[in-house]
Amino acid sequence: MKRITILINCKDSKGIIASVTNFIHQQSGNITYIDQHVDRVDDMFFMRLECEFSAKVFSLKVFKNIFSEVIGKKFEMNWQLHDSDSKPKMAIFVSKYEHCLYDILSRYSSNELEVEIPLIISNHPNLEHIAKSFNIPYFCIKVTKDTKQQAEDEQLRLLKEHSIDFIVLARYMQIISPKLIEVYKDKIINIHHSFLPAFPGAKPYHSAYERGVKIIGATSHYVTEDLDEGPIIEQDITRVSHTHTIKDFILKGRDLEKIVLSRALKLHTKRKVMVSNNKTVVFT
Amino acid sequence: MKRITILINCKDSKGIIASVTNFIHQQSGNITYIDQHVDRVDDMFFMRLECEFSAKVFSLKVFKNIFSEVIGKKFEMNWQLHDSDSKPKMAIFVSKYEHCLYDILSRYSSNELEVEIPLIISNHPNLEHIAKSFNIPYFCIKVTKDTKQQAEDEQLRLLKEHSIDFIVLARYMQIISPKLIEVYKDKIINIHHSFLPAFPGAKPYHSAYERGVKIIGATSHYVTEDLDEGPIIEQDITRVSHTHTIKDFILKGRDLEKIVLSRALKLHTKRKVMVSNNKTVVFT
Amino acid sequence: MKRITILINCKDSKGIIASVTNFIHQQSGNITYIDQHVDRVDDMFFMRLECEFSAKVFSLKVFKNIFSEVIGKKFEMNWQLHDSDSKPKMAIFVSKYEHCLYDILSRYSSNELEVEIPLIISNHPNLEHIAKSFNIPYFCIKVTKDTKQQAEDEQLRLLKEHSIDFIVLARYMQIISPKLIEVYKDKIINIHHSFLPAFPGAKPYHSAYERGVKIIGATSHYVTEDLDEGPIIEQDITRVSHTHTIKDFILKGRDLEKIVLSRALKLHTKRKVMVSNNKTVVFT
């Protein structure tokens, strides 16, 4: 069987669900998963389906065309069709902290995270030994004020060369260029070590400590041009008290960062996230 | 518009989703909500839909018949159809603890819990003043070894007289009779003051204290013939430590009981829960 | 036995603990609880003790004098001595939302919250019936731009007349005057319906909804001159998703507000909170 995942987003109107399910049925598809959501404030409709077709006669390319003509245009949809069995190609950007990198590679290793990882890009050479131990190509692209433009061009070149589908910033400490954000809109996932919108920017653990909060968090989000303001995919928290030093905040925070980032990567990989109005709809 | 909620459960097979959506479309209905789940271990299919029809021409009775003939029998479904705008009639059973009763009545009062409460039944007279202050009929039916049978008959009689749809045991301390469980299968919601299956039965806070757990919980479930073993609807926990006495466990536990029970009642009221194989599917 | 609670705060130095415990021993006191904390960033020492003395010979007034002379001045301490068995007098300020008020009064009623409540002050008449049903004096003091000064004077007068020890703002929607904050420094507890420092000010649930957070929270803190920026006593969170509307945020948030506020009130009542550098040390 050929299995595909369909994501749909458009203005809400009557008959969308029936039209889509009917269309798939007429194309001899069997729907194995369907979920939808209507945002009644924005009047936006979201739907996610998984379907299977007989492999002998199915062509994803042909199906996409017919879908576009019959359904997509009719409801003026934003839509995506994915081969459910193909693993997306994910690039990792990392700086000097290794905890998120190790966590991702370990889950990739055990096939818990179902992606291909064609390359790792870093602005430092420090973590190359980790990439080597997992047999993944490592590219050290230093970034300074003067070389910022060339660095970005090199990054884009490598990403295209390796047919990268999406990017994870695993505690990558450089600002991402607008060009890259544009090419990979809603496809760059960052982990910020605070519970956004609290403590954006640098040294959030220090700020959290000074504010005397009783809870710290981590947030995974898609990167937009506004730092730490992109659509939130997943967040989680842990409790702290006066007995914890900033070092304790950092250590507890690292465990949070790993788990929140890995949850976001899994959701994106399984095509369970849709973005609209700077927010996400996350299907279960 | 006439709005209805449909719950479907049957053996999984090809074409269920398309058949159902197509059927509704042909009946001139508009689907506003659809979600489904397949349990691949048991091979069971679950679906929940909300649809709207033109009020002028729609008859729930007629629709039920056609649905049964065309869809229900075809897939050998267990199915339910509800008028989305009708409030279910809920009876409250209570003994001497008032915290859950107050919490329920307070949410009912503000219309957060969208039910009708035709009566409150208790085996003690203590809480009658609360029922009075909310203008709800209160029936004190004492239960002793000798009078158990009559008490149950009287309960059933009152429930039928008031057309009760479901029952909440708000810390009701008597065992429910098999007869009542049978009549109200998957329609009696209990709150047990532990995180099941840990500490079933009496005095769970005392047992939790003795075991030295670091977490206590509360569980809301449908009542079956086996005490505390029915399908779980909702659970939640709170952390405890050596600094907490049994009295502290009880106080913290009460806050949990109120919130876990109210979540379960809301889910049941909105027809978001389905039962199969002693477990629940809870739609969001 | 006469039981007292001692709270100490000063610059850290050698020998504080031994000096204090020795002093109490020499005064024929028995220490039943001791806990301390050193903030190594600020170099600040905090300690909380509970002691008992023979009631026949003990005078709290005399003990305070000796303590001040022998210990307090030696280490330049900020210190508090309380009669452990005396219930503090708490005033409630409320506007039109009743959920926190009901929750507080219900816990006070069952003696879970061990305070006296001499009065309730409100800027609206709406909730007077609740105060009446608990037999508590209710004072409606309207506040407008023109009458702000008189309103505050009247509030202060009533608070002094009733010997109020601390104040809880149970969703009181007026800004507290600097004068009141000064008189009741670290003795006015507010509940803010967000996870501070995220979403301070008005309509935090609306802001949280627009930001698309996956977690909302509530924060209890001491009121300072800077709105929502005072020392945090307690916080907690609950998860939300795209399936929740602003109305759902508000309903879930109310349950959080009640529990977070009640925890903070219990901690303050039991003299378990100390304030330093705009943060709290919360003893367990």
Place this chain on the structure above:
Amino acid sequence: MKRITILINCKDSKGIIASVTNFIHQQSGNITYIDQHVDRVDDMFFMRLECEFSAKVFSLKVFKNIFSEVIGKKFEMNWQLHDSDSKPKMAIFVSKYEHCLYDILSRYSSNELEVEIPLIISNHPNLEHIAKSFNIPYFCIKVTKDTKQQAEDEQLRLLKEHSIDFIVLARYMQIISPKLIEVYKDKIINIHHSFLPAFPGAKPYHSAYERGVKIIGATSHYVTEDLDEGPIIEQDITRVSHTHTIKDFILKGRDLEKIVLSRALKLHTKRKVMVSNNKTVVFT
């Protein structure tokens, strides 16, 4: 400075705190941390202190003798004195699952877990490469019904030879012998992949799945002769729903196991845990 940690446990009585603090003061020690707890049900007193002494004149051996004579015997105490700056020697027992092993070794590597790890013992050869990459001696000791006794003798011999202070069972799947439990009473830490006392024994995720719980957990505890019934050190939970398969339970559970076990190891390493009546007192 020489820093020591003192743990005390005895029947509660008047004057313990003053006696101990006075004694330390007289020995020219400075108390930098003190916390205590009284279990009023069992009438048991617990205290933890950290003190510093001038290194030139301090002898831990001598101090232990004096402490025993002056304080220990007076109150019939169970007591422990530790050199705060010495790292305990921890042995790891592992079978074939690597996730807890990797997590421990990674935290050890970054010095987050402040222990020495002289050896790893396993009943399988599979994970030897991991031990090698961290330069830790690996001993494969197979265990069958016939060789059980010799295997245990060999384990004990190796543990003694390496002066092991405590043992972590990082998903070690063999039952620990009574002899080993006796030698290392309250010094063998296990991670059980359920929220005890729910689902003890084998395949807890399968049992949790069948029960239809909405929450799964992990528990770290000291090993006693009764399987999964020893004193609980730490527990934590994560939410599950009908959308999760057993495989999902296992994956989510693994993240929990790692974090719960690491928290327990850190608490034990820092000498923050005391055991009494099959429960733990965990100081913060």
